[in-house]
Amino acid sequence: xxxxxxxxxxxxxxxxxxxxxxxxxxxxxxxxxxxxxxxxxxxxxxxxxxxxxxxxxxxxxxxxxxxxxxxxxxxxxxxxxxxxxxxxxxxxxxxxxxxxxxxxxxxxxxxxxxxxxxxxxxxxxxxxxxxxxxxxxxxxxxxxxxxxxxxxxxxxxxxxxxxxxxxxxxxxxxxxxxxxxxxxxxxxxxxxxxxxxxxxxxxxxxxxxxxxxxxxxxxxxxxxxxxxxxxxxxxxxxxxxxxxxxxxxxxxxxxxxxxxxxxxxxxxxxxxxxxxxxxxxxxxxxxxxxxxxxxxxxxxxxxxxxxxxxxxxxxxxxxxxxxxxxxxxxxxxxxxxxxxxxxxxxxxxxxxxxxxxxxxxxxxxxxxxxxxxxxxxxxxxxxxxxxxxxxxxxxxxxxxxxxxxxxxxxxxxxxxxxxxxxxxxxxxxxxxxxxxxxxxxxxxxxxxxxxxxxxxxxxxxxxxxxxxxxxxxxxxxxxxxxxx
Amino acid sequence: xxxxxxxxxxxxxxxxxxxxxxxxxxxxxxxxxxxxxxxxxxxxxxxxxxxxxxxxxxxxxxxxxxxxxxxxxxxxxxxxxxxxxxxxxxxxxxxxxxxxxxxxxxxxxxxxxxxxxxxxxxxxxxxxxxxxxxxxxxxxxxxxxxxxxxxxxxxxxxxxxxxxxxxxxxxxxxxxxxxxxxxxxxxxxxxxxxxxxxxxxxxxxxxxxxxxxxxxxxxxxxxxxxxxxxxxxxxxxxxxxxxxxxxxxxxxxxxxxxxxxxxxxxxxxxxxxxxxxxxxxxxxxxxxxxxxxxxxxxxxxxxxxxxxxxxxxxxxxxxxxxxxxxxxxxxxxxxxxxxxxxxxxxxxxxxxxxxxxxxxxxxxxxxxxxxxxxxxxxxxxxxxxxxxxxxxxxxxxxxxxxxxxxxxxxxxxxxxxxxxxxxxxxxxxxxxxxxxxxxxxxxxxxxxxxxxxxxxxxxxxxxxxxxxxxxxxxxxxxxxxxxx
Numbered sequence: 001x002x003x004x005x006x007x008x009x010x011x012x013x014x015x016x017x018x019x020x021x022x023x024x025x026x027x028x029x030x031x032x033x034x035x036x037x038x039x040x041x042x043x044x045x046x047x048x049x050x051x052x053x054x055x056x057x058x059x060x061x062x063x064x065x066x067x068x069x070x071x072x073x074x075x076x077x078x079x080x081x082x083x084x085x086x087x088x089x090x091x092x093x094x095x096x097x098x099x100x101x102x103x104x105x106x107x108x109x110x111x112x113x114x115x116x117x118x119x120x121x122x123x124x125x126x127x128x129x130x131x132x133x134x135x136x137x138x139x140x141x142x143x144x145x146x147x148x149x150x151x152x153x154x155x156x157x158x159x160x161x162x163x164x165x166x167x168x169x170x171x172x173x174x175x176x177x178x179x180x181x182x183x184x185x186x187x188x189x190x191x192x193x194x195x196x197x198x199x200x201x202x203x204x205x206x207x208x209x210x211x212x213x214x215x216x217x218x219x220x221x222x223x224x225x226x227x228x229x230x231x232x233x234x235x236x237x238x239x240x241x242x243x244x245x246x247x248x249x250x251x252x253x254x255x256x257x258x259x260x261x262x263x264x265x266x267x268x269x270x271x272x273x274x275x276x277x278x279x280x281x282x283x284x285x286x287x288x289x290x291x292x293x294x295x296x297x298x299x300x301x302x303x304x305x306x307x308x309x310x311x312x313x314x315x316x317x318x319x320x321x322x323x324x325x326x327x328x329x330x331x332x333x334x335x336x337x338x339x340x341x342x343x344x345x346x347x348x349x350x351x352x353x354x355x356x357x358x359x360x361x362x363x364x365x366x367x368x369x370x371x372x373x374x375x376x377x378x379x380x381x382x383x384x385x386x387x388x389x390x391x392x393x394x395x396x397x398x399x400x401x402x403x404x405x406x407x408x409x410x411x412x413x414x415x416x417x418x419x420x421x422x423x424x425x426x427x428x429x430x431x432x433x434x435x436x437x438x439x440x441x442x443x444x445x446x447x448x449x450x451x452x453x454x455x456x457x458x459x460x461x462x463x464x465x466x467x468x469x470x471x472x473x474x475x476x477x478x479x480x481x482x483x484x
Numbered sequence: 485x486x487x488x489x490x491x492x493x494x495x496x497x498x499x500x501x502x503x504x505x506x507x508x509x510x511x512x513x514x515x516x517x518x519x520x521x522x523x524x525x526x527x528x529x530x531x532x533x534x535x536x537x538x539x540x541x542x543x544x545x546x547x548x549x550x551x552x553x554x555x556x557x558x559x560x561x562x563x564x565x566x567x568x569x570x571x572x573x574x575x576x577x578x579x580x581x582x583x584x585x586x587x588x589x590x591x592x593x594x595x596x597x598x599x600x601x602x603x604x605x606x607x608x609x610x611x612x613x614x615x616x617x618x619x620x621x622x623x624x625x626x627x628x629x630x631x632x633x634x635x636x637x638x639x640x641x642x643x644x645x646x647x648x649x650x651x652x653x654x655x656x657x658x659x660x661x662x663x664x665x666x667x668x669x670x671x672x673x674x675x676x677x678x679x680x681x682x683x684x685x686x687x688x689x690x691x692x693x694x695x696x697x698x699x700x701x702x703x704x705x706x707x708x709x710x711x712x713x714x715x716x717x718x719x720x721x722x723x724x725x726x727x728x729x730x731x732x733x734x735x736x737x738x739x740x741x742x743x744x745x746x747x748x749x750x751x752x753x754x755x756x757x758x759x760x761x762x763x764x765x766x767x768x769x770x771x772x773x774x775x776x777x778x779x780x781x782x783x784x785x786x787x788x789x790x791x792x793x794x795x796x797x798x799x800x801x802x803x804x805x806x807x808x809x810x811x812x813x814x815x816x817x818x819x820x821x822x823x824x825x826x827x828x829x830x831x832x833x834x835x836x837x838x839x840x841x842x843x844x845x846x847x848x849x850x851x852x853x854x855x856x857x858x859x860x861x862x863x864x865x866x867x868x869x870x871x872x873x874x875x876x877x878x879x880x881x882x883x884x885x886x887x888x889x890x891x892x893x894x895x896x897x898x899x900x901x902x903x904x905x906x907x908x909x910x911x912x913x914x915x916x917x918x919x920x921x922x923x924x925x926x927x928x929x930x931x932x933x934x935x936x937x938x939x940x941x942x943x944x945x946x947x948x949x950x951x952x953x954x955x956x957x958x959x960x961x962x963x964x965x966x967x968x
Contacts, residue, residue: 104838104840105725105840106721106725106839106840107838107839107840107841107871108728108839109838129729150674151674153672153674157671157672158671159733161649162671162672162674164678165645165649174932174936178932179932180930180932180933180936181930181932182933183908184908184910185838185908186836186837186838186871186908186909186910186913187641187642187646187836187839187869187870187871187872188637188641188646188836188867188870188871188872188910188913188914189836189910189912189913190634190635190637190646190685190910190912190913190914190915190916190917191910191911191912191917191921191925191929192685192917192925192929192933192937192955192956193682193685193686193690193936193937193940193941193955193956194648194678194681194682194684194685194686195933195936195937197678197681197682198677198678198681198682198940200678201674201676201677201678202677202678206677218728218729218732220732237590241589241590244592244702245613245702245775246775246776247775248702248704248733248734248773248774248775249643249732249733249734249775250732250733250775289732290732291729291730291731291732291733291734292730292784300776352670352671352672352673353670354588354591354593354669354670355590355591355592355671356588356589356590356591357591383672385671386671386672387591387670387671387672388671388672424667424668424669424670425670426668426670426672426673426674426675427675428673428674428675429670429672429673429674430672430674431674432674433674433675433676437675441675441676445675445676446664446665448658448662448663448664448665449664449666449676449679452658452664452677452679452944453676453677453679455943455944456677456682456940456943456944457677458943459939459940459942459943460936460939460940471676471677472676472677
């Protein structure tokens with residue numbers, strides 16, 4: 001019996017055979033990532049029922065030397081939850097840890113297990129007249145454990161922060177199979193190292209998040225959106241400053257969409273109407289969330305738009321007149337990735353730069369790509385208020401996308417990431433590193449930073465059994481036992 | 485020549501003798517903490533001019549095995565910046581690293597060196613029509629490096645978060661004397677472990693913060709305060725929920741002050757007038773920060789106060805009619821610690837519990853203390869909106885404070901911290917652990933959490949030379965070399 005077989009047998013004794021999947025048909029959905037870029041293999045897919053079972057599995061993994069790949073809703077975009085191809089790793093799915101343990105409305109917190117689906121948390125918060133502001137395309141199937149492990153971003157970051165900023169406390173199973181109960185619902189706690197934020201964004205490489213205390217916000221009484229047409233990203237930046245100055249914290253959304261993004265949506269989803277008669281180089285979607293009234297938000301927007309039109313910052317503007325129209329504006333934004341997929345394979349970048357550099361970044365990088373791959377079509381859109389762009393590249397009109405990618409994906413990635421690096425930006429703003437960008441991260445980070453990461457990895461997971469190969473390269477020189 | 489002597493000589497060669505203080509008269513101000521509870525000794529006080537010199541000092545410290553105690557404005561309340569009494573440690577003052585390296589208004593960031601005084605950052609932000617919201621009593625002399633290292637709180641946390649939430653990037657000298665350049669001005673960056681938040685709040689035990697990129701906010705156009713008199717902490721909680729629901733993110737302050745706190749202020753600062761004709765069991769100070777207008781904030785406040793009066797949540801309310809009156813309200817709040825000092829020595833606790841537990845916590849703990857130390861007078865005030873109380877105990881009227889403390893300080897600390905622990909709270913909400921509360925922290929934290937902290941300490945500072953004895957007890961069993 002191999003170590004893997006002995007481990008799988010011990011897990012079956014622990015969980016019951018029903019919750020240890022080994023049949024190829026059963027394991028299939030857990031072994032391929034959402035974008036179908038990665039296909040792995042596993043000795044088993046494990047479905048523990050609670051934190052104690054997760055801890056027991058990790059202790060078995062230590063005993064048998066089996067590596068563990070934690071998985072939530074399997075909607076990640078960087079292959080972080082897909083095992084390698086060896087067949088020696090085990091996937092541990094957190095989806096049965098799906099209880100909302102409690103809501104504390106006076107404390108504005110909700111305590112949830114890792115496997116709770118994001119949309120369910122949003123719904124529960126709403127029932128309590130609260131807002132859980134994390135919102136992203138996969139919210140119907142992604143889980144909060146995955147959101148935390150990748151520090152997911154989304155459309156609410158401008159005002160409410162990333163998943164990190166929405167978390168007050170964690171419960172984690174360590175690489176030793178112990179349970180750390182850090183489920184604190186405190187706004188202030190300065191009693192030692194920030195373990196919480198170390199596990200957040202670590203993609204399961206330091207331990208497994210099993211539950212969390214998340215912040216709720218008072219639910220705004222009104223949400224109103226508007227669209228504005230502008231001449232350039234530079235104008236959009238001026239508009240952002242202006243909107244922030246006048247709307248302050250009421251401004252909860254500021255999304256940029258390039259002309260070509262809008263044309264793609266128009267081509268593939270003609271039922272979604274672009275509200276302006278003429279195209280604009282850039283379109284911005286703004287959202288206000290107001291605690292007073294719909295009328296108050298609308299008046300603020302109207303004043304802001306008039307002022308921006310008068311100053312020549314925007315070329316055109318429209319404020320949504322109904323919830324339905326607000327949704328229609330968001331639909332334009334949310335259909336860009338879908339329109340891209342309809343148009344064909346493309347090269348995706350999830351990058352961030354300082355907000356003040358976005359205009360220059362786009363100008364320079366567009367020009368560089370135009371020289372390297374003439375005719376390539378830039379699908380630029382994203383969370384301008386966070387400095388986060390989905391800076392994607394579509395094959396030239398009429399060119400076979402597969403051939404284009406085979407030739408240009410690597411060199412264009414390098415051009416874009418070099419530019420990001422030059423602008424002190426991030427090559428993964430909200431999707432994490434997973435297995436997709438580990439090498440790039442190790443390349444662009446300073447040796448000091450890489451060594452700090454490796455030292456932490458070796459200290460907390462000395463046998464490299466927690467999602468190995470993701471986020472950071474293992475440094476054998478640091479492979480000492482730090483935690484007994 | 486001892487190791488310390490050799491180290492001091494090498495530092496003199498590096499910095500010039502002017503910047504290596506060894507004379508007792510020169511070193512005195514660096515060896516006593518602000519509250520004069522701790523007096524240390526040092527082989528030298530070092531005053532490097534820049535990050536490179538800090539790094540070179542740490543490399544010399546490694547070579548000679550000398551421990552380093554970093555110090556900012558020396559206003560800490562937990563002895564975190566005071567060396568031990570051995571005379572073998574060196575204090576490294578960051579105060580010459582006092583340049584504002586740059587402001588990026590479009591990115592809403594300011595890049596500052598560790599030794600910049602907090603008030604200077606506030607002033608510079610204001611010049612750029614921005615707000616740097618960190619604000620606390622010591623702001624005229626504390627430095628941002630110290631604020632970061634202790635994750636300082638203050639009066640703006642309700643809306644803007646702790647120092648941690650205001651920081652985007654750091655520059656740190658590691659325990660190996662290398663410089664980590666993590667000075668990123670990004671709202672989104674998911675490329676590996678969150679080193680930034682690990683160094684924040686670590687009180688110099690993992691490395692020395694030398695510079696930071698801090699977030700700025702648009703400056704509100706109006707700030708208005710109000711006072712309300714209430715019957716109990718429970719009523720204050722209901723009022724908080726109500727204010728958050730209606731004012732949303734405009735609510736930037738919500739401070740609680742007990743009747744006895746107000747009486748102490750009245751006794752020692754009679755020129756500060758309590759605005760209500762009769763006393764109230766609790767007084768709440770509210771602040772609104774508005775991006776629209778003074779009139780808008782005032783109207784919102786007046787509506788809120790009327791509503792709360794009508795519902796019987798508050799007994800009395802007054803909205804400040806001028807900036808001067810706003811300041812007068814804040815003066816009442818800010819003079820509580822001063823009035824306490826005038827009244828005599830007292831037992832201080834900086835604690836946090838979930839906001840929903842504050843009423844119960846106060847009721848229960850007041851009763852417990854009344855039994856243990858009859859006549860003890862409770863000075864309860866603090867940042868109710870953050871769940872953070874300064875829950876202080878003054879000797880009974882007419883009892884000698886020194887004798888009271890000698891008898892009751894230890895047992896009352898234990899009673900209070902046991903209660904905090906029972907309510908899943910924090911024994912140090914915003915002041916850090918320093919040397920004051922290390923033992924308590926090790927006692928109340930779970931063994932799993934202590935081991936995680938010790939493993940990180942051993943991994944990043946394997947020779948235990950960075951501010952040893954602060955924050956976490958060294959675990960000799962984990963003393964391996966993790967960073968070459």
